[in-house]
Every structure is written in structure tokens, then in C-alpha cells.
Amino acid sequence: MSNILRQQIERIVSLTDEEYAFVLSHFTSKKFKKHQIIIREGEYVHNDYFLLSGLMKSSHINPEGREHIIQFAMQDWWITDPQAYHNETKATLQVDCLEDSETLFITLENREKLCREMQKMEYFFRKKTTAGYIALQRRILCLISSTAKERYENLLTQYPGLFQRVPKSLIASYLGVTRETLSRLANNN
Amino acid sequence: MSNILRQQIERIVSLTDEEYAFVLSHFTSKKFKKHQIIIREGEYVHNDYFLLSGLMKSSHINPEGREHIIQFAMQDWWITDPQAYHNETKATLQVDCLEDSETLFITLENREKLCREMQKMEYFFRKKTTAGYIALQRRILCLISSTAKERYENLLTQYPGLFQRVPKSLIASYLGVTRETLSRLANNN
DNA sequence: GGGCAAAAAGGACATTTATCACGAAAATGA
DNA sequence: TCATTTTCGTGATAAATGTCCTTTTTGCCC
Numbered sequence: 001m002s003n004i005l006r007q008q009i010e011r012i013v014s015l016t017d018e019e020y021a022f023v024l025s026h027f028t029s030k031k032f033k034k035h036q037i038i039i040r041e042g043e044y045v046h047n048d049y050f051l052l053s054g055l056m057k058s059s060h061i062n063p064e065g066r067e068h069i070i071q072f073a074m075q076d077w078w079i080t081d082p083q084a085y086h087n088e089t090k091a092t093l094q095v096d097c098l099e100d101s102e103t104l105f106i107t108l109e110n111r112e113k114l115c116r117e118m119q120k121m122e123y124f125f126r127k128k129t130t131a132g133y134i135a136l137q138r139r140i141l142c143l144i145s146s147t148a149k150e151r152y153e154n155l156l157t158q159y160p161g162l163f164q165r166v167p168k169s170l171i172a173s174y175l176g177v178t179r180e181t182l183s184r185l186a187n188n189n
Numbered sequence: 190m191s192n193i194l195r196q197q198i199e200r201i202v203s204l205t206d207e208e209y210a211f212v213l214s215h216f217t218s219k220k221f222k223k224h225q226i227i228i229r230e231g232e233y234v235h236n237d238y239f240l241l242s243g244l245m246k247s248s249h250i251n252p253e254g255r256e257h258i259i260q261f262a263m264q265d266w267w268i269t270d271p272q273a274y275h276n277e278t279k280a281t282l283q284v285d286c287l288e289d290s291e292t293l294f295i296t297l298e299n300r301e302k303l304c305r306e307m308q309k310m311e312y313f314f315r316k317k318t319t320a321g322y323i324a325l326q327r328r329i330l331c332l333i334s335s336t337a338k339e340r341y342e343n344l345l346t347q348y349p350g351l352f353q354r355v356p357k358s359l360i361a362s363y364l365g366v367t368r369e370t371l372s373r374l375a376n377n378n
Numbered sequence: 379g380g381g382c383a384a385a386a387a388g389g390a391c392a393t394t395t396a397t398c399a400c401g402a403a404a405a406t407g408a
Numbered sequence: 409t410c411a412t413t414t415t416c417g418t419g420a421t422a423a424a425t426g427t428c429c430t431t432t433t434t435g436c437c438c
Contacts, residue, residue: 060330068334070326083323115315119308126304126315129322134272136325137259141249143332144365145257148425167385176333181425183387337395356415370395372417 004052004076005104012127013120023121026110032056032097039095045084047105051077054101055165058093059173069174072098072162078128098166148177149185193241193265194293201316202309212310215299221245221290228284234273236294240266243290244354247282248362258363261287261351267317287355337366338374 005027006020015023027050032038038056039045049056056079059069070093073079081093085108106114115122142151152175156163163171172182194216195209204212216239221227227245228234238245245268248258259282262268270282274297295303304311331340341364345352352360361371 060334062334066334068330070330070333082319082326086319086323115312119311122308122311122315123304126311126318129315129318130271130275133318133322133325134275136322136329137271139329140325140332141257141259143329144259144363145249145251145255169385174333178426179386180388180427184425187387358415367396368416369397369418373395376417 005050008050008076009121009124012124015120019118019120022118023114024104026114027104027106029102029104032101032103034097034100037094037096039081039084039091039093041091041094043091044088045081045091046107048078048080048082048085048108048111049073049095049103049105051075051079052102052104054097054103055099056095056097056101057166057170058095060093067173068176069170072159072166072174074162098170143176148175148181151175151177152182152185194239197239197265198310198313201313204309208307208309211307212303213293215303216293216295218291218293221286221292223286223289226283226285228270228273228280228282230280230283232280233277234270234280235296237267237269237271237274237297237300238262238284238292238294240264240268241291241293243286243292244288245284245286245290246355246359247284249282256362257365258359261348261355261363263351287359332365337364337370340364341371341374 005024006015009015009020009023029052032054038049039058041061051073053075056073057069058071058073058079058081059067061067071079079095081091081095083089084091084093088108111125115125142154146154152171155171155175168182168186169179172179175182177185194213195204198204198209198212218241221243227238228247230250240262242264245262246258247260247262247268247270248256250256260268268284270280270284272278273280273282277297300314304314331343335343341360344360344364357371357375358368361368364371366374
């Protein structure tokens with residue numbers, strides 16, 4: 001069974017089996033294939049996806065067709081277009097699969113219902129979002145204060161596995177440099 | 190009276206006078222002078238500050254003494270070192286005043302107590318943090334996908350008033366460029 | 379297994395940005 | 409008010425990064 005979700009929640013609040021069953025009843029499981037697009041720009045975003053396995057990315061594609069990667073998500077991570085999901089507006093980001101992936105997703109409606117009916121879960125989501133906020137602040141600091149090389153080495157030490165799973169061009173896109181520049185940094189020129 | 194805080198909360202949840210009085214009882218008011226340092230690197234961070242007036246910044250100062258600005262906060266904004274505050278660890282950021290400022294601050298203890306005792310407020314903080322998360326994602330996208338000039342123009346249209354209130358060198362630090370580069374961008378070279 | 383498309387590497391050159399240096403203008407504080 | 413910082417702009421040069429291109433390698437699909 002997929003108690004990865006339960007483990008993540010229980011790192012923040014403890015749950016009885018009954019409580020977890022109730023939580024889980026608000027989720028739906030769904031599998032996706034590599035290259036499948038989960039969220040398309042311009043469409044409404046109904047779900048927030050929790051990854052049980054696989055790998056996805058969220059990205060913005062600018063008018064010239066260049067893609068900029070905002071986030072990679074692997075096992076135990078959440079991914080969606082948060083702006084569109086939480087504000088019920090149309091997506092400006094795209095989310096797609098870099099590998100076959102298994103997910104549990106929750107609609108906004110179910111998330112809010114769950115938070116209303118079970119304060120523990122409202123607490124969980126508050127803490128989880130706070131941790132996310134902190135992580136994004138650190139990424140911003142890295143982007144404004146570090147050189148491309150430092151950002152590259154930083155990512156390499158933080159997520160060494162990522163480099164075996166995704167093409168370098170996507171790593172470059174995440175770091176905010178071109179793939180040529182990344183190639184030079186990686187080869188120490 | 191300072192009902193700026195109440196207004197911000199009521200944009201998300203409605204409160205009776207009694208409820209607001211209860212909320213407010215968890216805050217302490219404090220004024221600061223320009224140049225005063227509110228949070229020092231290496232010290233524990235007890236408070237999250239809500240600005241009633243004035244202007245502050247949070248920044249990281251690297252070993253070479255270079256400052257990188259993570260956030261400006263003006264009226265109606267919150268500021269702290271979130272990582273140190275929420276995790277009860279020592280500050281890695283500095284928060285200081287760019288103008289004389291009036292604040293309402295809340296300790297982590299009071300914040301958690303308030304959330305426990307009043308689910309409305311847990312809802313408020315969850316929504317507020319979510320909105321903050323979304324804003325940071327957009328800033329990250331801007332940093333990895335836009336040129337320095339675009340980032341400058343973006344900030345200029347979003348916060349035109351800021352340019353009259355803070356030195357350009359700090360704007361540059363926020364945008365992740367040197368003050369010389371910013372000066373040239375602003376004068377269209 | 380073979381063919382094809384994607385990915386990676388690298389060269390040559392253009393552009394952007396950082397660095398260092400200096401002087402003028404503006405703001406600040408005694 | 410006056411002296412002292414701070415701020416701002418600008419030039420010259422170096423370093424970093426982007427752009428465009430070709431070649432090689434890899435890996436995937438039928």
C-alpha cells in the first residue's frame with residue numbers, strides 16, 4: 001500500500017488508522033506515462049498531485065517557446081500550478097511527466113473540506129506550505145547571490161540523483177542558464 | 190487605531206469585535222528607528238513582524254560582506270527570518286529598518302496558540318502563506334527567465350513607489366545585479 | 379538490431395554583466 | 409550652515425554567459 005502519504009503527514013501530525021482512512025478518502029489515485037502532460041497552460045487546474053513514484057516538472061513556456069523549469073517533483077513531493085489551483089484561475093504553468101508516475105491527487109474542494117473537518121490536516125497543510133515558503137526563499141537567495149557555477153554545485157550536492165534521471169538541458173533550465181553554459185560549468189571551463 | 194491588521198485578516202475571514210480583540214491580544218506593538226536592526230544573524234528569532242507603517246528589508250550578508258536583499262516589507266506586510274522563526278533556529282538573515290517603522294509582532298508560541306484556539310486564524314495563516322508561496326514562485330520564474338532589464342521594469346511597474354523610498358543600490362541587490370548595472374539599465378544603455 | 383531522434387559537447391563570436399576607479403550631486407547629521 | 413557621508417552615474421576593462429553552429433554520442437522505438 002501507498003503509505004508514503006501517511007508517512008509524510010505523520011512527520012507533522014499523528015493519525016489513527018481511521019483518521020488516515022478518512023484523509024485518504026479525499027484523494028484519488030492516478031497513473032501517468034512519461035511525456036504525458038498533466039496540467040496544460042490555459043486550462044483550469046483542479047488537482048494538486050502527490051507523487052508516489054516517478055518524476056514530474058512544472059515549467060513556464062514563454063511566447064518564444066523557451067521553457068523555464070520552476071520545480072522538479074519526485075516521490076513524496078507535491079506538484080501543481082499553485083496560482084491556478086488555489087485561485088481557481090487558468091494555468092500559466094505546465095506540468096508534465098519525465099518518467100512514468102503514480103500519484104494521489106486532491107481537488108481544491110476536497111482539500112478545503114478536509115481542512116474544515118479535521119483541524120489536524122489544516123495544521124499539516126499550514127506547516128507544509130510554510131516549509132515550502134522557506135525553501136523558495138532559499139532558492140531566491142541562491143539565484144540572486146550565487147554564480148551559475150555555485151548554483152550548479154549546490155543542486156548537485158542537494159539532489160545528486162537528479163542528474164542521472166533528467167537531461168542536462170532541463171537542469172540548465174531549472175538553474176536559469178543555457179545548456180551550453182551548464183555544459184561548460186560541468187566540465188570546469 | 191491600527192485596524193490595518195484587522196483589514197488584512199478580514200480580507201480572508203470575517204471577525205467579530207470580540208474575536209479581533211482576542212487575536213490582537215496575541216500581538217505586541219513596537220516601534221523602530223531607521224537603521225535599527227530587528228533581527229541579527231546568529232541570534233534566535235522570536236517574532237514575526239507585521240508593519241503598520243515604515244519600511245524594512247530582510248537580507249543575507251555573505252562572508253565577503255555583500256548584502257543580498259530577499260524582501261522589502263512596507264505597510265501591511267509581514268517580515269521575519271522565516272526559517273529561523275518557524276524552526277526555532279538561529280537567524281541566517283538580517284532584518285533592519287529603512288525608515289522609522291511601527292509594528293505589531295507575534296511570537297511563534299502565540300501564533301501557534303492562536304491557531305489552535307481559533308481555527309479561523311489557522312485558516313487565515315494557511316491562506317496567507319499559500320499566497321506568499323505563489324508570489325515567491327513567480328519571483329523565481331522572473332529570476333530564471335527574465336533579463337536584468339525586464340526584472341527592473343517589472344519591479345518598477347509593480348512597486349513604483351519603492352524607487353523614491355530606497356537607494357538604487359538596494360533595488361539592485363534585490364534584483365540580483367550590481368548597482369552599476371542597474372544604473373545603466375535605468376538610463377537605457 | 380537498425381534507424382532515428384534526442385542529447386551532449388565544443389568552437390567561434392556577440393552580448394551582457396561585473397569589477398574597479400573616479401567625480402558630481404544629494405542627503406544627512408552635528 | 410557646513411562638513412561628511414552616501415548615493416548616483418559613467419568610463420574602461422575583464423569575466424561570464426548567450427547564441428548559433430557542427431559533430432559525436434546516446435538511447436529509444438519499431
